Amino acid sequence: MEELVAALDAESAEWVAALTGPAAERAQREARLHGMLVRVALHELGRRRTTSPWLAGVELEDLAHQAAADAMLAILRKLGTFRGESRFTTWAYRFVILEVSAKLGRHYWRVHPPVALEAEAWERLPDRFGLDPAEHVQRAELVRAMGRAVDETLTAHQRRLFTAIVLEGTPLDALAVRLGTNRNAIYKTVFDARRKIRAYLVANGYLEQEGTGAR
Structure with a gap:
């Protein structure tokens, strides 16, 4: 991991070092990352409101937090696969955008069960x-x-x-x-x-x- 950190850009190296460092620093950086993921999820959900007008209010907020939480788990689980081809935040944001897509899809079928074509x-x-x-x-x-x-x-x-x-x-x-x-x-x-x-x-x-x- 130390060799990887040394090969990264300064910002990415800081993220990886903090997320793999002492418990107190790691918890603080995880909280910061989670907040960023929530904001990205909210932005992505807002961007997709034109195709998902049924999603709003508390429901939208809840979906954003779910997406951020699941993305956070995936990021931490796959942190060892990060190789620095992009900035760490860019890499991390892909996880939450994928989670937003998946959760939007599942949520749609819960509130819109299939019906016969009219x-x-x-x-x-x-x-x-x-x-x-x-x-x-x-x-x-x-x-x-x-x-x-x-x-x-x-x-x-x-x-x-x-x-x-x-x-x-x-x-x-x-x-x-x-x-x-x-x-x-x-x-x-x-x-x-x-x-x-x-x-x-x-x-x-x-x-x-x-x-x-x-x-």
């Missing part, structure tokens, strides 16, 4: 693509065409994620927890699904090819 969700689908049926075809026909595109062009996995994210409005964090994957993987799958649907609509005359000018 027909109205399909009616809103053109809006989710930013399409104005008045410029193309009547809404009912466009909705039917998009339904065929979903059935005929998407894989089962793409249909599942597209339905959850685009039609049901499930937050990425919640779906990532439920499926045991990550936000980036889900985003890429849904992006590819939307591209396939748009290509189907263009090929079948429901949309103009992008960049062709007049509609």
